Amino acid sequence: xxxxSQHPSWVICKSGTSVKIECRSxxxxxxxxxxxxxxxxxxxxxxxxxxEGSKATYEQGVEKDKFLINHASLTLSTxxxxxxxxxxxxxxxxxxxxxxxxxxxxxxFFGPGTRLTVL
Amino acid sequence: EDQVTQSPEALxxxxxxxxxxxxxxxxxxxxGLFWYRQDPGKGPEFLFTLYSAGEEKEKxxxxxxxxxxxxxxxxxxxxxxxxxxxLCAVQGYSTLTFGKGTMLLVSP
Numbered sequence: 001x002x003x004x005s006q007h008p009s010w011v012i013c014k015s016g017t018s019v020k021i022e023c024r025s026x027x028x029x030x031x032x033x034x035x036x037x038x039x040x041x042x043x044x045x046x047x048x049x050x051x052e053g054s055k056a057t058y059e060q061g062v063e064k065d066k067f068l069i070n071h072a073s074l075t076l077s078t079x080x081x082x083x084x085x086x087x088x089x090x091x092x093x094x095x096x097x098x099x100x101x102x103x104x105x106x107x108x109f110f111g112p113g114t115r116l117t118v119l
Numbered sequence: 120e121d122q123v124t125q126s127p128e129a130l131x132x133x134x135x136x137x138x139x140x141x142x143x144x145x146x147x148x149x150x151g152l153f154w155y156r157q158d159p160g161k162g163p164e165f166l167f168t169l170y171s172a173g174e175e176k177e178k179x180x181x182x183x184x185x186x187x188x189x190x191x192x193x194x195x196x197x198x199x200x201x202x203x204x205x206l207c208a209v210q211g212y213s214t215l216t217f218g219k220g221t222m223l224l225v226s227p
Contacts, residue, residue, distance in 0.1 A: 044208075093163070108215060109166070110162035112161055113160070
C-alpha cells in the first residue's frame with residue numbers, strides 16, 4: 001500500500017517550452033500532496049503544498065506563475081513548469097499523505113521522481 | 120526556522136562493519152522525525168518515524184533512536200545492498216524539513 005507514482009520519469013525539453021509532471025496516489029486518497037525539488041547532492045527542498053480543490057501554497061522564493069500546480073482530485077496533482085529554462089533542470093519529487101493512516105501524522109510517501117533536463 | 124544537519128556527509132564501510140549516522144535538529148514543535156532511504160535517481164523510501172525522545176525502532180539491520188536534539192540510525196553488519204543515501208527529516212508545525220543526507224557505501 002501507499003504507492004505514489006509520477007509521470008514521466010524523465011523528460012528533456014527545449015528552453016521556453018512547458019512541461020507537465022503528474023503525481024498520483026495509486027492505492028490511497030490524499031487531500032494534501034507536496035512538490036519538492038532536489039539538486040545533486042542537496043536535500044529535498046519543498047516547493048509547494050497542494051491541497052485538493054484549492055490553491056497551492058508556495059514556499060518563499062518559488063514563483064507561482066512559473067510552477068503551476070493543480071490538485072483536481074484526491075489522487076492526482078500536476079506540476080507544470082512553464083517557459084522552462086536550463087536552470088529549472090532538476091529532480092522533481094512529489095509526495096502525499098495517506099488520509100487513512102491517522103496514526104502516522106506527518107508521514108509522507110514519495111513518488112519515484114521526475115528528472116527534468118532543459119536544453 | 121527548522122534545521123536538520125546530518126553527519127557524516129559520506130561514509131564508507133566494509134561489509135559487516137557496523138556504524139551510526141547522525142541527525143541533529145532544531146525544530147519548533149516536533150511532530151515527528153523521519154528516516155528515509157534514497158537510491159540514485161529514485162524518490163525517498165520511508166524507513167522509520169520517531170515521535171518522542173527515548174523512542175527506538177528497528178527494521179532488519181537498521182535501528183533508529185531519538186533524543187531531544189538528535190537521532191541516530193544504527194546500521195548493524197551492513198551489506199552492499201544497504202548502500203544508499205539516508206535522509207533525515209523533521210516535521211514541525213508546518214513543513215517537513217530535510218537534511219542533506221548521508222551517502223553510505225558498503226563494500227563487499
